[in-house]
Every structure is written in C-alpha cells, then in structure tokens.
Amino acid sequence: MEIGNGKEGEISRRRFMVLAGGTISAISLGGMPLAGSNHGMAMDFSESKCGEEGRAGKKVLVAYASQYGSTSGVADAIGKELCRRGAAVDVCRVKNVGELNEYRGVVVGSAIYRGKWLPEAVEFVQRNRGVLRQVPVGYFLVCMSMLDPSEESRRKALAYLDPVLKAESHIQPLKVGIFAGALNYSNLSLPMKAIMKLKGAPEGDFRRWDTIKAWATGLHEIHGLDEKATSS
Numbered sequence: 001m002e003i004g005n006g007k008e009g010e011i012s013r014r015r016f017m018v019l020a021g022g023t024i025s026a027i028s029l030g031g032m033p034l035a036g037s038n039h040g041m042a043m044d045f046s047e048s049k050c051g052e053e054g055r056a057g058k059k060v061l062v063a064y065a066s067q068y069g070s071t072s073g074v075a076d077a078i079g080k081e082l083c084r085r086g087a088a089v090d091v092c093r094v095k096n097v098g099e100l101n102e103y104r105g106v107v108v109g110s111a112i113y114r115g116k117w118l119p120e121a122v123e124f125v126q127r128n129r130g131v132l133r134q135v136p137v138g139y140f141l142v143c144m145s146m147l148d149p150s151e152e153s154r155r156k157a158l159a160y161l162d163p164v165l166k167a168e169s170h171i172q173p174l175k176v177g178i179f180a181g182a183l184n185y186s187n188l189s190l191p192m193k194a195i196m197k198l199k200g201a202p203e204g205d206f207r208r209w210d211t212i213k214a215w216a217t218g219l220h221e222i223h224g225l226d227e228k229a230t231s232s
C-alpha cells in the first residue's frame with residue numbers, strides 16, 4: 001500500500017491543532033449537535049461525470065462522504081485529474097452510488113470525524129466488499145490533523161483508517177491519500193464551536209490542491225491507463 005501524505009505540500013500557515021489523544025473524541029462530544037443554525041459557508045456536495053462516454057473498462061468511481069462539503073471538493077479535484085489523464089470518471093456521494101459493475105477502479109474517501117471515517121463511507125465499503133476485493137481500490141481521508149505535516153501527524157491520520165482496514169482486511173487499497181481539510185466555525189453549533197476553539201482547531205480552508213492533484217496523478221493502477229501514455 002502506497003501512502004500519499006502531502007509532504008510535498010508544506011502547510012504555509014503553520015497553525016496546528018492540539019487535540020487530546022489525537023482526535024476530537026466521542027467522549028467530549030457525547031450527544032452534542034454538530035451543526036449550528038447559521039450555515040455561513042455554502043456546502044457543496046457536487047457529483048459529476050466526465051471523460052469520454054463508452055470507454056469500456058476505463059470508467060473509475062470516486063465516491064466520497066462529507067459532512068460540510070470540503071471532502072466533496074477533494075473528491076472533485078481527484079476526479080478532474082483522473083479525467084484529465086484520460087479516464088472516464090463518476091464522482092458521487094457514497095449514499096448515491098448504485099451498482100459498481102461498470103467501474104474498473106474505485107476511489108473511496110471520507111472526512112474524519114471523531115477519529116474515524118464517516119459511517120456512510122464505512123457502510124459503502126461493507127456493502128460493496130464483493131466488488132471492492134476484485135478491482136483496484138484507493139482510499140483517502142480529509143482531516144485537520146494533517147495541518148501539521150510532521151511524521152507523527154501522518155501516522156495519526158493514517159491510523160484513522162485502521163477500523164475499516166481491519167474490518168475489511170480482504171480489501172487492499174493500492175494507495176492511501178491523507179489530506180488537510182477545512183473548518184468553518186459558522187457551520188457548528190455554539191457548544192461545538194466552543195469545544196473546537198478550546199482544542200485549538202483553527203478555522204480556515206487548508207486543502208492543498210497541488211498535493212491532492214499529485215496524489216491523483218499517481219493512481220495509475222486504479223484508472224488502468226498507461227503511465228507513459230498519460231504523462232504529458
């Protein structure tokens with residue numbers, strides 16, 4: 001398994017989250033509503049199709065789970081890059097994906113909440129385990145731990161995937177991408193906002209498009225296109 005960890009994209013604003021135990025824990029958030037009534041940032045959960053229709057055997061699925069939209073943007077950027085390299089790509093929320101038979105490769109990603117992929121992403125993998133064992137698969141996650149590009153943060157972020165890797169051990173992702181995400185306090189409930197501030201979680205959009213694009217560029221086994229033929 002190859003890990004794309006954003007090393008090449010140093011975070012310019014070095015604002016690090018100091019989170020107890022490495023995650024914003026379920027204990028500290030128990031029963032608390034995530035969302036506030038004031039949704040300041042437009043939440044975009046885009047789905048798209050691109051690439052040449054009818055390229056049998058070349059279609060790739062990028063499926064994602066997101067609470068507030070930043071992971072949608074990451075999925076979209078991955079899809080666009082694959083498409084630019086010649087693959088036909090569907091970008092879709094995990095809950096809207098139908099049959100996987102038409103895909104020759106699948107990329108699945110989720111935002112991290114409370115140290116885990118969102119439940120719908122885990123369910124997607126479980127629901128489709130039969131197909132995902134047979135096609136090339138990539139996983140990615142979007143989180144705030146990756147604001148700190150240290151080795152320790154990368155290890156911590158990678159460990160967020162442990163539950164799904166253990167539960168579905170027959171599915172071996174060829175590549176794993178771990179990316180910094182975005183946080184908008186105005187999307188959160190007041191108590192949640194207070195907790196995030198207490199934890200030192202910085203507000204802002206920390207997604208590094210160059211890093212995401214570079215990771216997508218390396219998904220040769222998954223999109224099935226020849227590296228040399230698509231490298232221009």
Ligand SMILES: Cc1cc2nc3c(=O)[nH]c(=O)nc-3n(C[C@H](O)[C@H](O)[C@H](O)COP(=O)(O)O)c2cc1C
Nearest residue numbers: 024066067068070071111114115143144145181182
């Ligand atoms: C309630 C809450 C819990 C979070 N838990 C974690 C966490 O455990 N680890 C982490 O690195 N980031 C955590 N984050 C940051 C999110 O993963 C990050 O903001 C991500 O970009 C959100 O993606 P989305 O906009 O697609 O929902 C948390 C954010 C919130 C609001």
